[in-house]
Amino acid sequence: MKKLLIAALIAGSLGSAAIPASSAVIIVREAPPEPRSERTPPPRRGYVWAPGHWDWRNNHHVWVRGAWIRDRKGYHYTAPAWQERDGRWEMQRGNWARGRRDNDGDGVPNRHDERPNNPNRQ
Incomplete structure (x- = not known):
């Protein structure tokens, strides 16, 4: 009986391991x-x-x-954002990315961008 109880506890603890919510992809139908x-x-x-x-x-x-x-150091932060795709909303969690800084997200690194903080990028 003890062996059965111990085996059940071990199996239960392995089955309850959860992925942190911050790493999960969130897709919903309701717009934020x-x-x-x-x-x-x-x-x-x-x-x-x-x-x-x-x-x-x-x-x-x-x-x-x-x-x-x-x-x-050596990373830049991207804030969380919602993106609409085919009538559903997907949340892109905030994250750190290694490499060059691109403040306005236009794909041109700040050091080569004439207007690195252009809020009206095309």
């Missing part, structure tokens, strides 16, 4: 609400501001406030 207006604080040395965003929790959108995260 418009982003909320947040005051961006002044820059802090050694930190990057991660702006607030809508997350998907318990079958509905939940606002996550912006926060400071420690900077990583």
Whole structure:
């Protein structure tokens, strides 16, 4: 009986291993609400501001406030964003990418871009 109980406990602990929610791909049919207006604080040395965003929790959108995260040398931070694809919404989690900085996301590294912070990129 003890062996059966121990085997059940081991099997149960292996079966309950969960993937962190931050690594899961989220795809939903409901569009996120418009982003909320947040005051961006002044820059802090050694930190990057991660702006607030809508997350998907318990079958509905939940606002996550912006926060400071420690900077990583040699990496740049991409904020979380929702993208619509074929009538469904997919959340791209915030992440760190190694390599060249491209502030406006136009594919041209800042050091070669005439206007690296152009919010109206084509």
